[in-house]
Structures are given as structure tokens and as C-alpha cells.
Amino acid sequence: MKNSLGRWMTSVLAALACSAAAQAEPGSYGGTVSGLDLMDVDMMFIGAHPDDDGGVTATLARYVLDGGHKATVITLTGGEGGGNATGTETGRALGLIREEEERRSLSMVGVTSPHFLGLRDFYFTLSAEETEKMWGGQAFVCDVVRIVRVRRPEVIVTMWPGPGTHGQHQMATRAATLAYNYAGDAKYCPAQLKEGIVPFTPLKLYYYPGSAADATVKIPTDDISRTARIRYADLKSIAQFNYRSQGWDTTNTLPARAANPETFMLVGSRVPVSEQETSLLTGAVTAGTSPVGVRLEVRPDSYEIGLGRATPVQVTLTNGTKLPMAALRVNLDTPTGWRVTGSSPARMLAPGETYTAVFTVTAPADAKAENMRLTARYTATQADQQILGRNATFVRPLPAVVATFAPTFDVAGYQVFARETGTEWVTGSLATRLPLVVGQPTDITVNVTNRGTTAASGQLELKLPPGLTLVGSSQYQVAAGATAQVRVQLQASAAALPTGRQSALLPVSLSTGGFTDSANAFVLPSLTIPRLTTEPKIDGDLKDMAAGADGSMGPEDLWWRTKPDSAADASNAFKLGYDDQYLYVGMSVKDELVACNIAPNDVKAQLRSDAIGITVDPTGQSRDTSTTLQAAAFPCTTAGFQARGFRDADANQGVMEETAPGMQVASVKSEGGYNIEFRIPWAAMPTQPKAGDTIGLNLVMYDGDQADARVGANISQSGLAWSSFSWGGKQALPYLWPRVTLGK
Numbered sequence: 001m002k003n004s005l006g007r008w009m010t011s012v013l014a015a016l017a018c019s020a021a022a023q024a025e026p027g028s029y030g031g032t033v034s035g036l037d038l039m040d041v042d043m044m045f046i047g048a049h050p051d052d053d054g055g056v057t058a059t060l061a062r063y064v065l066d067g068g069h070k071a072t073v074i075t076l077t078g079g080e081g082g083g084n085a086t087g088t089e090t091g092r093a094l095g096l097i098r099e100e101e102e103r104r105s106l107s108m109v110g111v112t113s114p115h116f117l118g119l120r121d122f123y124f125t126l127s128a129e130e131t132e133k134m135w136g137g138q139a140f141v142c143d144v145v146r147i148v149r150v151r152r153p154e155v156i157v158t159m160w161p162g163p164g165t166h167g168q169h170q171m172a173t174r175a176a177t178l179a180y181n182y183a184g185d186a187k188y189c190p191a192q193l194k195e196g197i198v199p200f201t202p203l204k205l206y207y208y209p210g211s212a213a214d215a216t217v218k219i220p221t222d223d224i225s226r227t228a229r230i231r232y233a234d235l236k237s238i239a240q241f242n243y244r245s246q247g248w249d250t251t252n253t254l255p256a257r258a259a260n261p262e263t264f265m266l267v268g269s270r271v272p273v274s275e276q277e278t279s280l281l282t283g284a285v286t287a288g289t290s291p292v293g294v295r296l297e298v299r300p301d302s303y304e305i306g307l308g309r310a311t312p313v314q315v316t317l318t319n320g321t322k323l324p325m326a327a328l329r330v331n332l333d334t335p336t337g338w339r340v341t342g343s344s345p346a347r348m349l350a351p352g353e354t355y356t357a358v359f360t361v362t363a364p365a366d367a368k369a370e371n372m373r374l375t376a377r378y379t380a381t382q383a384d385q386q387i388l389g390r391n392a393t394f395v396r397p398l399p400a401v402v403a404t405f406a407p408t409f410d411v412a413g414y415q416v417f418a419r420e421t422g423t424e425w426v427t428g429s430l431a432t433r434l435p436l437v438v439g440q441p442t443d444i445t446v447n448v449t450n451r452g453t454t455a456a457s458g459q460l461e462l463k464l465p466p467g468l469t470l471v472g473s474s475q476y477q478v479a480a481g482a483t484a485q486v487r488v489q490l491q492a493s494a495a496a497l498p499t500g501r502q503s504a505l506l507p508v509s510l511s512t513g514g515f516t517d518s519a520n521a522f523v524l525p526s527l528t529i530p531r532l533t534t535e536p537k538i539d540g541d542l543k544d545m546a547a548g549a550d551g552s553m554g555p556e557d558l559w560w561r562t563k564p565d566s567a568a569d570a571s572n573a574f575k576l577g578y579d580d581q582y583l584y585v586g587m588s589v590k591d592e593l594v595a596c597n598i599a600p601n602d603v604k605a606q607l608r609s610d611a612i613g614i615t616v617d618p619t620g621q622s623r624d625t626s627t628t629l630q631a632a633a634f635p636c637t638t639a640g641f642q643a644r645g646f647r648d649a650d651a652n653q654g655v656m657e658e659t660a661p662g663m664q665v666a667s668v669k670s671e672g673g674y675n676i677e678f679r680i681p682w683a684a685m686p687t688q689p690k691a692g693d694t695i696g697l698n699l700v701m702y703d704g705d706q707a708d709a710r711v712g713a714n715i716s717q718s719g720l721a722w723s724s725f726s727w728g729g730k731q732a733l734p735y736l737w738p739r740v741t742l743g744k
């Protein structure tokens, strides 16, 4: 307890230092004859790509265009990794176009001075770790912090940080969260102070919700903008029409097709907020029941708290107004059945003064291991008016013994970030990922933590869906105050796969006593492929691939967009083989309409039309796509039925002649589809496997069925994959690709 009080003192001092800094002269941008402060804004959106601001367009219109508030946007990259629906520009040239599209879109809702950091939008990634590496470490966070300190936004809105989304979105969100936490701390990015910058503390932080259930505030778009005299949804549609390179001009209509509210999740607030917010600005820029200037924060000693154990919770209130607050009372509300100690006598709080109350809360023995809300409230009088406010945080009560699946590296990396930034409650108990291979036992590590005072032992209770079985024991033993790593083996059989599918995502849970942890098992196909003794001729005739190993996929193996009507609409049977020099893939595709709308000089971005993709992780250990080769081909182009191969979405994109010397592709039209053959040189891959090795290898089929498709148009309707998981799984998470062993 002594230790923990010591820590409180440190954080109280830090909080005081922080508020003192915030009250210093906020820079001198206004100190001119005109008195104009061009830099100060009320709100800022931080995203990774031009058009990431698309979820806040109508809200910006409401506050800036109509409300007279000021806002700006930071976009970390030019979005040059995206497609180009308007021309042939790629790379930095496309980035310039996309930045201009964003300037035009934002200017229509009153935001005229966005910032572009110019970080590289490289190939598609789902990895925060890879993004950080490609962006040269975390230095860019200070670039974000600098702009926050110069522009001084009370409210920051950003994206979603969770693993499984675009890696650059994850990093934009992390940077925004760090800026919210630390831009007011002179010790953070300290070199900037030499530029004459004053630390600035933002007051509220919102994320785009990860799911509808995460949304805490909805801003309507079906009412009329008094400046534009049309609905916010319509104004949003017109503004976003500017994102032409992303094809938004083909989907955005006037009037808008829908007028859905824009939704946000409140992640951090240093000011009082109402239980059901209706504005992002209240408490920070505009007054609610509490005047602007009052800060109220509630911080538990830790997010995870022991059942039945008293945990300190600090409530800090700062009177940043110009008037004294009289008869001030502060209290802390907990869920029913919890014990709270600590009370605050009525007192006076002078302008500039900070009052800190420390409560202790104790969760009852039967409290659920879920986010539990702690609400701090204050009441006071100011100039004979009653003022009041509330703010809340969450804790998660845990029993003494807790067993959790060891997370994959990406989930673990996110958890470290969340712990460091005090945002663990945002994703709660994020389900970890367990890749399991059909027909093989897989070792799973379970962390068993004992917060109690006596040793604990028992059996881990695993709840497994049909087709998954526990091999051997699940016994654990863990000393008091220790964490033990327990190894269990899970085996997946073909019975785990839904009818017609080659892969599956299945929920799995793990219990010890009253505590349950959940994970998603990703059940992956596997295949041993033969070394071919006769080199197949790459001519589209599959007869010479007959010795290869067999596989297939059909409409149930959908991961992208609309399920095909039938096997005749989209399906295939494939053959895989290899020799010392090459990996061979032969595929017999069923597709009732083969579109040939890609020009021969525009061979890139496979998902736009009928195409086949082959993703290879030559070590089987890749954490991201930087160490993989992703081959692709269109079976035909506007020049006729002749396949054109390229690399797409890996670290060396472009036509195969330049990016994979020695690669060959060939196709022939068949009854109801086409046949296609690939020869991919091992030498073109980042590393070269040898006979007996197991690699990651996924096959993907895209289908679009538009007969009169415009040249180059994106007609994508369906995406099938051998290992098929919605969003990124097939493409950018190599640990979810099928396991292929090179037979000896």
C-alpha cells in the first residue's frame, strides 16, 4: 500500500505539472497586430490515408461549416498504396492526387488546412509492427505530437487500433492516442521545446468504433446543414465525390443513398462527459452542465483488479475557470455490491486549484471478469449556479487464478500498447488467434497467473467445437504470485470444417474456476506436394500437371464480398508441384463469364477483375508480407486470352518480367471457364525453402461477371481462397495461410 501511495504522489505531481503547463501562455500565434490565431483548432482528425476522414465528414460539416468551430486533419501518408481509378499514376504521383482529393473534400466542409506527413503508404499490410519498421520507428509519433502542440485541438478523433485492421490505421490510431496522452507532457518529444513549442493537453479522444456495440456517441446526418441547405448526408456525399481515384465518384449520389449517423467511441476524457453524449465538443469546447475549464479525471491503480481486494482510485478535479467553485463535493459510484471508501467534505476550490481525492473500491467475490464502470461525480456552486459533471473509467475484476491463451505476436504487441496508454478496457478481453492445421496436433501455450497467496493446481477446462480435440493432459500447477506457461496440444480434424469449406474460424474457450478466456481457432488446410520429375510446360494445358497434389475451392470458401451462385459461377480445382527451381500451380477454373477488361499496360491490382492470386511464405514463419512473394495473374486482357502475371501486395510489386524473372503464366479458355498455369521461381522469393520444408501457401480466386465492363474498372464481386478468412486473413496474415510441405 505504501508503494502504491508513493506512486499516487508522483502521478499527482505529474498531473499538477501538467495542468500548470496547460495554463501557461498557449504559444504566441495570436500576438500580432491583427490578433489572429491561425493555428488554434477545436478538433483534429488523425488518419493514415486520404479518405480515412470519411467517417467524420458530416460531423466536421456540423461543427466547422455550421458551428463556427475550427478543425484540421493529419493524414500520415499520401495513400499511394491504394488503387487509381482515374489514371495510370502510381507511387508518389498518386499520393499527390489523393492529397488533393482530400483537400477538396475537406474544404467543402470548412476544413481548409489539413496536414500531410508524407510517410510512405507501402503495399497492403495488416501489421502494426511492419508499419513501424517501414516508417523508421516511432519518430513519426513526435511529428504528430508537434502538430498537436502547434494546432491545439481540444478534441482528437482517430481510427481503430485493434489488430486485424490495416497496419497503417493501427499506427495512426496509436500515434493519436500517444499524442492525446503525452502532448501536454514536456518530457515527451522534448527536443520540440527548443522550437519554442509549448506542451498542449488535448481534452477528449475518440476512436472510430471497432463494432457497432463500441459506439458511444452518434452524430446524425439526416438533418439539414444551415450553410449548405441540404442534409449533412448529402453534403458528405458531395464532399466525398472528390475521392475519385478511389472510385467514390461512382458510388456517391445526390441525394445520398443513406443518411446513417456517424458514430464514435469515447476513449479518453480529461473533462466531465455526460452518460449519453450527443456532441464530441461538450465539456471541452462547449459547456454542458459543467463549465468549460473544469477538468475531472478518474484513474484506478490498475485496469485489472483482484476480486475482494481494495484498489485505490484517484479522482482529480481542476478548476480551470476564472471563478471559485463553492461547496464542492466529489464522489465515486461503483456497480451494485461493490464497496467504496473515501469521501470528500464540502470545500471551496479556487481558480487554478486542483483537488485530488483517493477512494478505494473492492469488487465482490462474484463480480464478473468484464469491464466494470467507475463513475466520478462532482457538484459545486459557481456564481450561485449549480454546476455538476461526471467522468468514468473501467476496471476488470479478476479471480486469483486466471488462465489465458498466449497471444500471437500481433495481439501481444497491441496489448503492450494498450497497457502503456491506459486503454486496455477499449478492446476488453481481445480474443487471441490460434492457427491449427487439419490433421496435425498443434502446441498451444496457456499462461496461468496466480495472484493469490497459496499455490494453485488443477485442470484447464477447454471448450472445443466438434472436430477439435485436446491431446494429452491439461494439468496446471502454479506457485503463489507466479505465472506458469502450460503447454497443451490441440488436434483439428476435417470434421471441424463446415460443408464445402477448406478452412474454418471456430470459437474456443478456456476456463479455470470462474474465469473464462476466449480465442478464435483458425483451422487451416495442409497438403504435401510432390517433386515433379518432368518439368511441366506452361501453356495452359494442365495434362502435364497430372502428377501434382490436388485441391479445390468453391462458393463456400468465400472471404470477399458476395457468395457465388453456384460452382459454375466461381470455383476451381488445382494441382500443386515443385522442383529445384520452381513452384508449379495449375488451376482449372469454372466461371461462366470471364471478363477481360484490364489493359495489357495496366497489369496490377488483381482484385479489380477475374484473377488468380498465389501467396507464398517460403519460411512458413513470416510475421507480415515483407518476407513473402504474392504472385497474381489476369487470365486475359483487352488484348485477348493470354494470361499476364505480376506481383501484387508484397514488397516488390509489378509485372513479373521485372519483379520475378523466370516466372511464367499461361491460360486457355475452356468450356465454362479457363485453365491457367503458373511457374514461380524459388529464386524470386525472399528465401528459398528446401525439400521437406513446410511453407505457407494460399491460393485466391477473384470473380467479376460484368460483360460490358469499362476498361480498367473494378468489377470485383467475389473472392474465394483455399484458406479463407474475411478481411485481410487470406492476403496479409501469412500465419493464416495453408501449410504446404515440399515432399521429398
Ligand SMILES: [Ca+2]
Pocket (backbone or CB within 6 Å): 536, 537, 538, 539, 540, 541, 542, 543, 544, 545, 677
Ligand atoms: Ca502445361
Ligand SMILES: [Ca+2]
Pocket (backbone or CB within 6 Å): 568, 569, 570, 591, 592, 593, 703, 704, 705
Ligand atoms: Ca462468375
Ligand SMILES: [Ca+2]
Pocket (backbone or CB within 6 Å): 591, 592, 593, 594, 595, 610, 703, 704, 705, 706
Ligand atoms: Ca468472371
